[in-house]
Amino acid sequence: MNQQQSDWIRVWDPVVRIGHWTLVTCFFIAYFTEDDLLTLHVWAGYVVGVVVLFRLLWGFVGTRHARFGDFVCAPAKVAAYLKGLRRGEVEHYVGHNPAGGVMILLLLLFVSLTVYTGLEVHAVENHAGPLAGLQGSVGPAAVLQPIAAASADDDDAPADRRSDMKDEDGFWEELHEFLANLTLILVILHVSGAVVSSYLHRENLVKAMITGKKPRH
Secondary structure, eight states: OHHHHHTEEEOSOHHHHHHHHHHHHHHHHHHHHTTTTHHHHHHHHHHHHHHHHHHHHHHHHSOGGGSHHHHOOOHHHHHHHHHHHHHTOOOOOSSOOHHHHHHHHHHHHHHHHHHHHHHHHHHHHHSOSTTGGGTTSSSHHHHHHHHHHHHSOGGGHHHHHHHHHHHHHHHHHHHHHHHHHHHHHHHHHHHHHHHHHHHHHTOOHHHHHHHSEEEOO
């Protein structure tokens, strides 16, 4: 039994594992609910935002392989890893490999942007959420409204404001949808990379993200 235990090394702590699967679950809940189940969509988005914020913090104060310093590499090292990957000759990493590290950063970035734009949509459309009091402070309406106010008569001002809010609503909604779709593409690439890496290194990365352990090489 001791021999079997020595064949495995603990890599991912519970915070990383729980955060990972919570993020996956809530992202897809939010992605597939949208306007049909707005309350569920919004709350799933909130959970995603909280998980991302905590993961960013954990990237600085967490365990060894959870920290950004463990997997954020120089571009040259990432390029060398990808070249080796094409030849089928890649160095094994206990934590994230250089390409995986880049993907983690991209996912955190675009998930964050997706959450932020979702908050903007919720604020403009439903006058709710933490950004509700900042409506019109950014986006196209912030630029269009002063111009419209200067050029329109007093009687036309309310209509102009409604038009500006509609423009802002459309801007944030389209951007939010674009970022959500782009994030989904990154997720697919991430899963594909995990499958390739699992095959090359003869290890099950999905199982590792459940148990926290990898085989010792």
